[in-house]
Amino acid sequence: MIEQMRVDRSAPTLRELTLEKLRDAIAQGFYRPGDRLIERTLCDQLGVSRTVVREVLRHLETEGLVETVAHSGPIVARLDPEQVQEIYEIRALLESEAARACAEHATPALVKQLREIRKEIEDAFDQTDFRRVLTYTERFYEAMFAGAHKPMMHQVVKSLNGRINQLRSVTISSPGRGADSNREMNKLLTAIAKKDGDAAAAASLEHVRRTASIAMAALAGQVSEQKSA
Structure with a gap:
């Protein structure tokens, strides 16, 4: 009886699947900064209850x-802009030490x-x-932190992964970024x-600083567009 009651922890719950879907949608720009997230619309789009949507939204707020x-x-x-700059400062500190x-x-x-x-990333860019x-970029860093034996550093970075991927979606789609990113990461x-x-x-710092400059420029452009709208 006890064995029959045991929860299968390997299977993701509906809440976890919904969280992943909505997080990815935000990271990839399907929902853009400032967009309203209407519960009823999300329920229809995701095919889940309002209770699940509310739980997921609360989690994404954290x-x-x-x-x-x-x-x-x-x-x-x-x-x-100040928070974005701080995120890149944290990345620069932790990722460079993990790379070392x-x-x-x-x-x-x-x-x-x-x-x-890296081959998967290059093919994806192509x-x-x-x-x-x-x-696969996320997998690269997971492997790098694991190889560095820095699990606590990785936990800190993972806590920012939602916003990091939101920023990555901006930088990786910028013109010519694929070739530059591949060169920087292959150097690492x-x-x-x-x-x-x-x-x-040094290679890690170069990559993060270059990425930060692209993100900050894109963010400045978005702010300028909002003011002129």
Whole structure:
């Protein structure tokens, strides 16, 4: 009887599936900053109850992807320039240290895994499949932090993943970004393969700072458009 009652934790719940769908929709720009998130519409689009939608919206609010506006209800959180800058500062600090540690602990198996992920990302860029770029970029960093033996650092980064992917969806779709991103990340991978911690940290910083400059420029353009509208 006890075995029959045991919950299958490997199977995602309806709430988890809905959370993933709505998070992805925001990250990929289907819902843009400032868009209202109307519960009834979301219920119809996602095919779930209002209770599930409300739980998911509350969770996304804790991730910083949703905010509640008086008399309007939940909306997609607007990207605040100061917060965006701080996100990239956190990424620069943690990812560069993880890159250094990953290089110092690199094994042939880890390098092979990272190279395989990089091939998927390059192919996704070639196909302009930005959703796949996001998916495999996340996997690259998961593998890098695991290889660095920095689980707590990774937890901090993961807590920001919703907003990080929202920003990535802006940067990876910018003209010419695919080639530049591939060059920057392959430079990082080469340093890891050579077990050169200093070069890996420097390559990681270069990548994050370049990405930050693209995101901030795009954000400034959006603010300018809103003021002129």
